[in-house]
Amino acid sequence: MVTTGKTNTLTDNYLPIYLEALRIDSIVDFDLYIRIGDDLILYRASDLPFTEKTRATLLDNNVDRLYVPSSSQERYQTYIESNIGQILQDRSISEPTKAGIVYDSTKLLVKDVLANPTLSENVRRSKSMVESSVSYIIKGQEAFHNLLRVMSFDYYTYTHSVNVCTFSIAFARHLGITDEEKLNHLGTGALLHDVGKTKISDRILNKRSGLTLLEMELVKRHPQWGVELMRETDMIPEEAYFPIIQHHERFDGAGYPSSLRGNDIHEFGRIVGIADSFDALTTQRVYQPAVDTYPALKIMFKQVSSFDRKLLEKFAYLMGPGGAGR
Ligand SMILES: [Fe+2]
Ligand SMILES: [Fe+2]
Numbered sequence: 001m002v003t004t005g006k007t008n009t010l011t012d013n014y015l016p017i018y019l020e021a022l023r024i025d026s027i028v029d030f031d032l033y034i035r036i037g038d039d040l041i042l043y044r045a046s047d048l049p050f051t052e053k054t055r056a057t058l059l060d061n062n063v064d065r066l067y068v069p070s071s072s073q074e075r076y077q078t079y080i081e082s083n084i085g086q087i088l089q090d091r092s093i094s095e096p097t098k099a100g101i102v103y104d105s106t107k108l109l110v111k112d113v114l115a116n117p118t119l120s121e122n123v124r125r126s127k128s129m130v131e132s133s134v135s136y137i138i139k140g141q142e143a144f145h146n147l148l149r150v151m152s153f154d155y156y157t158y159t160h161s162v163n164v165c166t167f168s169i170a171f172a173r174h175l176g177i178t179d180e181e182k183l184n185h186l187g188t189g190a191l192l193h194d195v196g197k198t199k200i201s202d203r204i205l206n207k208r209s210g211l212t213l214l215e216m217e218l219v220k221r222h223p224q225w226g227v228e229l230m231r232e233t234d235m236i237p238e239e240a241y242f243p244i245i246q247h248h249e250r251f252d253g254a255g256y257p258s259s260l261r262g263n264d265i266h267e268f269g270r271i272v273g274i275a276d277s278f279d280a281l282t283t284q285r286v287y288q289p290a291v292d293t294y295p296a297l298k299i300m301f302k303q304v305s306s307f308d309r310k311l312l313e314k315f316a317y318l319m320g321p322g323g324a325g326r
Contacts, residue, residue, distance in 0.1 A: 030072035099146035130187035167275035189243030196226030243272035
């Protein structure tokens with residue numbers, strides 16, 4: 001074992017990663033720690049090679065998780081994003097692990113986007129990650145099923161963004177949309193649908209009790225702000241703006257910002273509107289406990305005039321036992 005004997009207590013400063021994500025034919029230029037009991041020990045320093053032997057020794061010892069210190073997380077993220085295509089195609093990596101890798105790294109990516117939404121590089125990275133996710137999800141039901149298993153349902157906007165993107169791609173595929181470019185545009189818009197919330201303070205977003213009228217007005221501006229932020233980068237295709245501007249429009253005209261009705265709402269707006277409402281219900285919020293799939297769908301059917309009924313029925317099928325289930 002290559003160690004310096006340096007030990008660290010397991011804290012939030014270390015990111016758990018999958019050993020299987022590390023390819024021996026690539027440059028693994030970040031420190032790797034291993035967990036022993038309650039401690040994390042430096043296993044391999046960034047300047048040493050990551051060899052087949054290193055990997056085999058770990059696998060022999062049933063180690064499937066390693067840890068990357070926060071100082072190296074950016075390098076780890078760059079590594080994953082540039083290798084995600086090969087990782088998802090690698091037959092030696094188990095399907096649940098692939099789902100875990102793609103989900104975790106998309107979350108980290110969206111964290112960066114929300115911290116700096118007008119940085120072109122962040123938007124480019126989002127588009128590229130969506131392309132990998134689309135080709136992974138459309139391969140079959142199993143990918144979506146595994147993604148559902150690794151999903152988290154906390155109140156963070158970055159988690160919500162990745163969930164809505166995943167639901168939207170799988171839902172569009174289920175509706176018979178097979179054109180990859182179209183799915184990429186939908187996925188990009190879905191991933192960025194709430195980017196306008198970066199202009200609203202956490203104090204308002206996480207408020208427990210009712211919002212004041214003024215606060216409500218501010219919250220309702222986030223679709224338009226999202227569009228403006230993305231226009232500044234000029235990096236996303238026109239179709240990807242529909243999920244951002246229309247995800248709060250409602251089929252009966254009761255939504256915002258433009259009170260659009262029925263099919264005046266673009267198909268992408270209707271798809272992401274359903275995915276967004278569903279994830280909002282199944283996610284724990286400061287002001288509301290999470291509900292399960294079935295009760296969430298039941299609540300949505302009670303407000304069926306808000307949605308395109310045919311689409312909602314198909315979504316319910318996708319999420320129910322006949323589809324991927326949860
Ligand atoms: Fe929203
Ligand atoms: Fe949302």
